[in-house]
Amino acid sequence: MAMKKLLVASLLLGSSVAQSAEQFVVEDIRFEGLQRVTLGAALLKMPVRVGDNIDDRDVSEIIQSLFASGNFEDIKVFRDGNALLIQVQERPTIASITFSGNKAIKEEQLRENLDASRIRVGESLDRTTLSKIEKGLEDFYYSVGKYNASVKAVVTPLPRNRADLKFVFTEGVSAEIQQINFIGNEVFSDEELLDKFNLQAEVSWWNFLADKKYQKQVLAGDLETLRSLYLNNGYLKYRLDATQVAISPDKKGVYITLKIDEGEQYSVKDVQLRGELLGKRGELESLINITGGDIYNGAQVTALEEALKRKLGELGYAYPQVNTLPDFDDDNKQVSLIINVEPGKRIYVRNIAFSGNTSTKDEVLRREMRQMEGSWLNSRMVERGKERLSRTGFFETVDVQTVRVPGTDDQVDVKYTVKEANAGNVNFGIGYGTESGISFQAGIQQDNFLGTGNRFGINAMMNDYQKNISMEYRDPYFTLDGISLGGKVYYNEFEASDANISDYTNQSYGASLTWGFPYDELNFFEFGLGYDHNKISNTQEYYQIEKFKLIHGFNVGDNVIELDDFNWSVSWTRNNLNRGYFPTAGNHQRASFRMTIPGSDAQFFKAQYDVRQYFPLTQDHDYSLLLRGRLGYGNGYGTTDNGSDQLLPFYENYYAGGFSTLRGFRSNTVGPKAVYLNYSGGNNPELIGSDDAAGGNAVALASMELIVPTPFASDEVRNQIRTSFFIDAGSVWDTEYDLDDSDGKYIQDYSDPSLIRASYGAALQWMSPMGPLVFSVARPIKKYEGDDEEFFTFTIGRTF
Numbered sequence: 001m002a003m004k005k006l007l008v009a010s011l012l013l014g015s016s017v018a019q020s021a022e023q024f025v026v027e028d029i030r031f032e033g034l035q036r037v038t039l040g041a042a043l044l045k046m047p048v049r050v051g052d053n054i055d056d057r058d059v060s061e062i063i064q065s066l067f068a069s070g071n072f073e074d075i076k077v078f079r080d081g082n083a084l085l086i087q088v089q090e091r092p093t094i095a096s097i098t099f100s101g102n103k104a105i106k107e108e109q110l111r112e113n114l115d116a117s118r119i120r121v122g123e124s125l126d127r128t129t130l131s132k133i134e135k136g137l138e139d140f141y142y143s144v145g146k147y148n149a150s151v152k153a154v155v156t157p158l159p160r161n162r163a164d165l166k167f168v169f170t171e172g173v174s175a176e177i178q179q180i181n182f183i184g185n186e187v188f189s190d191e192e193l194l195d196k197f198n199l200q201a202e203v204s205w206w207n208f209l210a211d212k213k214y215q216k217q218v219l220a221g222d223l224e225t226l227r228s229l230y231l232n233n234g235y236l237k238y239r240l241d242a243t244q245v246a247i248s249p250d251k252k253g254v255y256i257t258l259k260i261d262e263g264e265q266y267s268v269k270d271v272q273l274r275g276e277l278l279g280k281r282g283e284l285e286s287l288i289n290i291t292g293g294d295i296y297n298g299a300q301v302t303a304l305e306e307a308l309k310r311k312l313g314e315l316g317y318a319y320p321q322v323n324t325l326p327d328f329d330d331d332n333k334q335v336s337l338i339i340n341v342e343p344g345k346r347i348y349v350r351n352i353a354f355s356g357n358t359s360t361k362d363e364v365l366r367r368e369m370r371q372m373e374g375s376w377l378n379s380r381m382v383e384r385g386k387e388r389l390s391r392t393g394f395f396e397t398v399d400v401q402t403v404r405v406p407g408t409d410d411q412v413d414v415k416y417t418v419k420e421a422n423a424g425n426v427n428f429g430i431g432y433g434t435e436s437g438i439s440f441q442a443g444i445q446q447d448n449f450l451g452t453g454n455r456f457g458i459n460a461m462m463n464d465y466q467k468n469i470s471m472e473y474r475d476p477y478f479t480l481d482g483i484s485l486g487g488k489v490y491y492n493e494f495e496a497s498d499a500n501i502s503d504y505t506n507q508s509y510g511a512s513l514t515w516g517f518p519y520d521e522l523n524f525f526e527f528g529l530g531y532d533h534n535k536i537s538n539t540q541e542y543y544q545i546e547k548f549k550l551i552h553g554f555n556v557g558d559n560v561i562e563l564d565d566f567n568w569s570v571s572w573t574r575n576n577l578n579r580g581y582f583p584t585a586g587n588h589q590r591a592s593f594r595m596t597i598p599g600s601d602a603q604f605f606k607a608q609y610d611v612r613q614y615f616p617l618t619q620d621h622d623y624s625l626l627l628r629g630r631l632g633y634g635n636g637y638g639t640t641d642n643g644s645d646q647l648l649p650f651y652e653n654y655y656a657g658g659f660s661t662l663r664g665f666r667s668n669t670v671g672p673k674a675v676y677l678n679y680s681g682g683n684n685p686e687l688i689g690s691d692d693a694a695g696g697n698a699v700a701l702a703s704m705e706l707i708v709p710t711p712f713a714s715d716e717v718r719n720q721i722r723t724s725f726f727i728d729a730g731s732v733w734d735t736e737y738d739l740d741d742s743d744g745k746y747i748q749d750y751s752d753p754s755l756i757r758a759s760y761g762a763a764l765q766w767m768s769p770m771g772p773l774v775f776s777v778a779r780p781i782k783k784y785e786g787d788d789e790e791f792f793t794f795t796i797g798r799t800f
């Protein structure tokens with residue numbers, strides 16, 4: 001056999017010719033060193049075949065092609081007679097990947113990055129790619145000011161040509177800004193400019209929003225804020241001429257110098273619309289809120305462009321181009337704003353599709369749509385559909401996007417993606433609440449029954465003060481026009497003393513039927529008819545109850561009284577909250593009026609108004625302000641058989657205290673107390689006060705709540721948990737209270753609405769798999785004698 005001649009030796013980073021290859025015809029091709037790669041796979045990468053005549057260039061192509069396969073770390077080509085012998089060293093297979101020292105970057109993010117670069121367990125190890133990853137990770141640390149950071153990939157060989165891969169991070173500390181200097185600013189002082197920056201060289205202990213640590217991305221945002229400051233004040237020709245970032249020798253300090261050219265201040269001469277205005281010049285010009293003589297404001301111009309785009313979007317022009325061209329009059333320091341409008345083609349909707357609704361039927365989502373298939377695309381109607389889906393309360397999140405139809409230039413598909421919420425549950429179990437004590441419950445409650453969007457519930461519940469069984473059903477789309485129909489039947493036993501109310505027992509049952517009528521997108525009216533039977537027993541003989549018994553012809557000592565009431569009701573609801581669960585913006589109002597029909601045993605009415613207003617404080621709605629309020633009033637109407645004026649029944653009274661009204665006070669303990677009359681001293685009775693809650697016929701409640709991001713909550717649960725800090729205030733009073741003596745213990749003028757209680761605290765709400773959980777801690781700010789404090793409350797099944 002002829003001696004083997006080394007034709008070309010190839011290293012990892014290059015190749016060199018060891019000996020010139022004379023032309024010869026290849027009679028055989030052999031490989032040495034193959035382990036994981038099959039012979040067939042290697043031959044497929046070869047640019048030559050048996051029978052080919054090869055020379056130096058062909059040998060180089062062989063090596064390049066085999067390297068390109070990514071399977072080999074070293075390649076050598078020999079001539080053995082007229083045969084090609086190719087010796088290869090395969091790249092090791094990655095057996096495991098671990099990380100050490102990474103705190104700023106989560107392991108999940110690192111694995112995603114490696115996976116995108118094909119660095120994963122089971123793949124071959126490419127050392128060149130590892131070097132690029134090391135460099136990229138170090139660049140990331142440099143961008144956040146950690147100039148001492150280093151990332152090293154440690155490869156540990158294992159048997160059978162395998163290797164463990166470990167990334168070792170040395171993150172160090174972020175460099176702190178030592179000084180920020182401005183050059184060229186005359187209009188605004190250094191202090192005024194620094195006040196707009198998030199990055200700061202000097203940070204007060206209370207300014208937790210400021211950041212002294214250097215970050216490249218934050219600096220980029222600050223520079224954009226600086227540019228906006230000048231543009232919003234008329235300096236159209238503002239320029240940032242230079243940005244210098246100097247690092248101290250120990251790499252722990254950063255000095256930033258910004259050289260700016262402010263230019264001159266310009267006012268607006270006029271605003272002109274040009275381009276294709278679709279015959280809507282009047283409508284489009286009505287959106288212009290910039291008048292001649294105003295100082296140029298870049299934010300105002302951007303807002304005008306967006307308003308024009310939204311208007312065109314409502315007309316079906318989904319991809320308009322609206323650009324503002326300034327025409328400078330440098331002599332007078334004025335600028336004419338020429339707004340060029342190019343609407344493009346009108347876009348039509350081919351299909352509206354839904355995804356993510358695994359249990360909710362497609363028709364339940366589709367009936368909330370205001371954008372129709374086959375009509376032109378109306379951006380406002382598409383967004384309205386998203387809002388309506390969010391308000392159903394069936395979904396945690398709702399997203400929408402428009403996707404162009406391939407092969408067309410005037411059609412799109414609208415795709416809504418939802419994540420279903422826990423809209424109900426089948427339950428049987430034991431619960432606990434600080435207001436209700438231990439509770440036993442069983443039944444089914446579904447706000448989205450079988451995915452139909454209908455509400456259905458059969459529930460039985462027993463706790464410290466109540467036993468209840470009920471069945472309800474509501475179809476929100478009883479007709480295609482959105483008229484709803486619902487009904488409820490119930491039986492209830494209520495023990496007032498266990499609910500912190502002066503003792504009586506009420507066994508009641510009844511039924512109701514309601515019809516709902518949508519007025520428009522936001523307003524909804526509901527009408528109802530109902531019947532209630534109340535059997536009152538075991539009453540404490542205090543003044544307020546005695547008064548009610550006497551005017552209705554009962555004896556004070558009657559232990560059992562029964563009343564049958566037929567009632568009608570009407571309510572109005574306005575809802576423009578941005579979502580059903582845990583809203584962050586919008587308004588919800590509800591006013592209701594209920595009145596018994598003349599001839600009922602108790603003739604009375606009750607009116608109540610509730611409002612919730614959410615104000616987002618940040619662009620991403622992480623912080624929001626919630627203002628809540630309630631006003632309620634009830635009283636009797638007409639006269640009884642003995643000629644006395646009717647009163648609101650004591651079992652219909654308002655109370656306050658507890659997690660849903662006044663946190664920091666025990667449930668129902670705020671408001672008028674039971675007053676007893678002692679006639680033992682003669683005809684003028686002595687008033688004896690108590691701390692037993694009696695309730696009143698009027699209530700006023702208010703609350704201010706700051707909603708903040710929940711600490712340590714991951715992105716996955718952000719929409720399921722809410723943290724807030726609050727101040728609650730309220731008063732309950734009795735307008736029919738007519739006793740004058742207010743000197744005794746627990747005795748006050750309970751007709752006075754100014755006896756206001758207040759509290760402050762924090763709350764945590766969680767939409768758990770078992771239902772809503774609410775925790776709160778609170779302390780009273782203002783309280784009165786007889787009020788019971790309650791620092792901690794815990795409730796399952798209701799949210800604010």
